[in-house]
Structure formats: structure tokens, C-alpha cells
């Protein structure tokens with residue numbers, strides 16, 4: 444690609460020896476048109492269509508140059524000019540426009556990274572002004588969060604969720620046209636798997652942004668797949684902070700946490716959209732929905748209520764524990780339960796709260812207020828609200844859903860249930876109203892406020908009945924993980940979400956499963972007419 448050329452900076456007399464390999468300036472996977480530069484002591488010398496850069500340390504910064512006339516690299520040190528460098532790059536542009544375009548990007552980058560006198564002051568690609576991420580998130584939370592994702596075992600856990608990873612693969616491959624020849628940004632790339640999928644689908648270039656130490660492993664994985672890897676650039680940093688040299692045609696990401704919003708990574712996805720995506724660019728996933736329905740599960744309720752019994756001992760080694768019983772009891776009910784439950788536990792058709800990732804504002808994710816209204820299909824004690832989510836890949840060729848609904852193939856997200864310490868009773872046909880109010884907190888999660896109400900029939904019904912209301916406050920950051928083995932549901936790859944199976948499907952599956960694989964016996968109160976859900980869903 445690059446031709447040998449003798450280039451000399453007119454500003455400084457650079458001893459440039461020329462080589463003919465564009466990829467020479469960096470150790471790994473430079474692509475045509477991209478120069479990777481190590482940048483701790485970067486200087487730029489610009490003379491019309493020529494640039495020379497001194498580069499020293501191995502922090503990598505990337506400039507997408509567009510077509511360049513020639514690129515030369517040089518090894519050595521410019522001791523006579525009081526500048527030392529281990530490697531230098533000289534770039535000659537074909538015309539003034541290309542040169543100007545490069546300089547615009549370079550000046551913006553210098554400003555954002557506080558590069559003074561050719562040196563990056565903080566030595567990394569982190570902005571010195573307080574980042575949007577730091578304004579919202581406690582440093583201790585962020586540290587633990589990125590430490591978690593920096594470990595291969597946790598990335599493996601996600602990769603081994605075949606419903607998840609398989610759906611992403613299918614969504615990308617079935618919509619190759621959305622990736623072919625396009626610039627892609629992988630938001631929170633982790634191991635780099637989605638970047639590699641995008642490259643398989645023919646992406647022109649993929650920027651894989653990853654904040655944790657996993658970025659190093661991603662580089663390794665990508666370097667080990669050179670045919671794809673030559674079109675992928677891993678950038679270690681947070682999407683709130685890194686600067687990209689060009690806009691993306693499509694974003695790909697897996698930013699979903701429990702209840703869709705846990706981890707608050709959706710906000711980073713939206714920030715990435717505003718920072719990197721071209722107007723009318725695509726997002727994979729494109730939108731999501733939080734689904735909710737009241738459930739009845741006596742076994743779960745008794746299990747949680749019993750946990751606090753320990754604190755009812757009046758003689759624990761001579762100590763009366765009962766003063767803490769109330770606090771412990773409430774504490775157990777403040778943990779949302781994460782498990783895969785039988786959809787027959789639902790007592791009404793679900794409702795959902797939609798989110799369009801292409802339009803939603805980041806601030807709208809700080810507080811999510813959902814009014815609730817259900818009609819009970821059966822008479823039962825309502826023990827709380829169950830929640831799950833799905834996301835849509837709205838491809839140009841195929842619309843593919845990834846669902847985490849109860850009764851669908853189990854994912855590593857399972858489902859989430861908020862359990863009331865005071866259940867309410869409803870009759871079939873009765874209206875249940877309430878509110879699910881999620882307030883984001885600085886530990887990358889949400890406080891959940893749930894209220895469910897129903898009007899009791901019977902005495903007083905003529906006046907509108909007696910209102911039963913039950914409320915609870917939960918911390919999404921502190922769930923009670925109650926999962927057993929994943930259930931052996933057959934994997935479906937249908938294009939539409941199937942939040943519910945028919946009653947017959949559920950029966951058939953129960954017969955297919957070993958007893959040990961069934962999560963819990965159905966609640967005696969779970970006489971749900973699932974077929975009616977299908978009609979209403």
C-alpha cells in the first residue's frame with residue numbers, strides 16, 4: 444500500500460529512513476489506511492501535506508487517515524534535536540484537503556486529551572476533564588465492575604450463554620447487509636466476540652471499545668484470528684472517554700443487565716450512539732422491552748420469610764436476637780430474586796415498558812417510572828411482580844428478538860422477581876394496579892420501589908371495595924440468586940419473541956425434564972390460563 448518515499452519535515456530536519464510497510468509503526472494488526480501510533484511522547488510536525496510524528500511509549504492511539512500518499516517509519520533517536528523517539532512515522536497526504544481533515548481530528552484529540560507541547564500529560568487516553576462516567580458512578584463500584592469483566596471466566600459465562608451469543612450471531616449474519624463494508628463500533632467489546640462477528644459479516648472496520656483489562660485478551664483473540672482481526676482495532680478505554688477518528692455506520696453491543704437496566708451500561712450505549720454513530724446509523728440491539736406480570740408463589744414467599752427466623756431466637760448463646768428480627772425480615776425482602784421460574788406462576792397477562800435505544804435520552808434512564816395495570820386471570824395471593832426483558836435487532840433483512848421470558852430457553856439473565864412482604868389477595872377478573880419506580884444509583888444499579896394494589900371484593904364493594912396495598916423497596920444491586928441448573932428447554936431461534944408457551948407446551952416440557960431439572964414445583968395457586976395470555980400478549 445505505502446510507497447517508499449523520501450520525506451523530510453521542513454520544520455525540523457528529521458532523519459527519516461523510509462520503509463514501505465504501512466503496518467510497520469505498530470506491533471499489531473494495522474489495517475490499510477490506519478496508522479497505529481504509540482503516543483506517550485507524541486509530537487507532530489506539519490508542513491502542508493507532510494506530517495512526521497515521534498512516538499515513544501506503547502499506549503496506542505489510532506488515527507484513521509483515509510487515503511495517504513505514503514507513509515514512512517524510522518527507528519532511532521533524534522538526540523541532536525533533544526527529542527528521543529523509538530519510532531517515527533511520516534505521512535504524506537495526497538492533497539491539502541486530506542491533510543486538513545487529519546489535522547482537524549488531531550487538534551480535537553489533542554484538546555480532549557490535554558496534549559501539551561506534543562506530550563500527553565496524563566500518559567493515557569483518559570480525558571483530564573471529569574468524564575460523564577465519573578460524574579455518575581462511584582469509583583469503588585467502577586473498579587469492582589471492570590475488575591469483574593476483566594476476568595476471562597466471566598466473559599466465558601456470557602459466551603456460554605448460547606441463547607444470547609447464538610442470537611447475536613444469527614442477528615448479525617442474517618443482516619450482513621447492515622455490516623458489509625460498514626464502520627462498526629462494538630460498545631463494551633469484552634472478549635471481542637461481537638467485533639469478530641461483525642468482521643465475519645464483512646465490516647470494513649470495527650472499533651472494539653473495552654474499558655477493562657479484557658481489552659488485552661480481546662487483542663490477543665483478535666490477533667489470533669488475523670483474517671478478521673486485520674479489520675478490528677481494540678481500544679482500551681471507556682466509551683464516554685475515547686475518541687474515534689471517524690463516525691460509525693452501526694453500533695453493536697450487549698449492554699443488558701438484569702431487568703434490562705442493571706449495571707447502567709445502557710447509558711453508555713446511548714452515549715456511544717450520540718458520540719460515534721452517524722445520523723440514521725443502526726444500533727444492534729435497536730430497542731428493548733421490560734415485561735412485567737404479578738405472580739403467585741407460596742414456596743418462594745415462605746422461603747424468604749423463613750430466612751429471618753434465625754433472628755427470632757431469644758437465647759442465642761444467652762443473647763436475645765429478636766430486636767433485629769424486623770430489620771432482617773425486611774432485608775431479605777429487599778433482595779430481588781433472580782431465577783428461572785415456571786410461567787404458570789403468573790396470575791395475569793404481562794404488560795411491557797418499551798425503550799427505543801435509537802431515540803431514548805441518557806437522562807431518561809436515570810429514573811424509570813412505570814404505571815402498572817393488570818387483570819387477574821385467577822384468584823390467588825399475589826406475592827409480587829415478576830420482570831424480564833427482550834431486545835430487538837431490527838435488521839434490514841431480518842428482525843430478530845432475544846428474549847429472557849419465563850418458559851423460553853433460559854439465559855444467564857434468568858428472570859427477576861420483586862417479592863412483597865405482605866401479599867395481597869385477588870379474585871379472577873379483578874384489576875391490580877400499581878407502580879414500578881426505578882431510580883438509578885451511583886453503584887451502577889437501581890433502587891426499586893414497587894407498589895401493588897387491588898380492591899377487595901365483599902363487604903364495602905358497593906363503595907368500591909376495600910383497597911389492599913402493598914409496597915416494597917429493593918436494591919437491584921443485591922439480588923438473591925436462586926437459580927438451579929438451567930432447564931433443558933429446546934432452543935428456538937424464531938424471529939418473534941415467545942414470552943409464553945401454551946399450557947400444552949409447558950406440560951410436554953415438564954414430562955421431558957428430569958425431576959431434578961425442574962426449578963420448583965408449581966405453586967398450588969398457579970392455575971393460570973396461559974393460553975389466554977397468548978391471545979392477549
Ligand SMILES: C[S@@+](CC[C@H](N)C(=O)[O-])C[C@H]1O[C@@H](n2cnc3c(N)ncnc32)[C@H](O)[C@@H]1O
Pocket residue numbers: 576588589592593601602630631632633634635636637652653654655657680681682683696697698699708711
Ligand atoms: C455484558 S459484557 C459484553 C461483552 C461482549 N460484548 C460480549 O457480548 O460478550 C459488557 C462489557 O462492556 C464493558 N463495558 C461496560 N461499560 C463500559 C464502558 N462505559 N466503556 C467501555 N466498556 C464498557 C465491560 O467491561 C464488559 O466487558
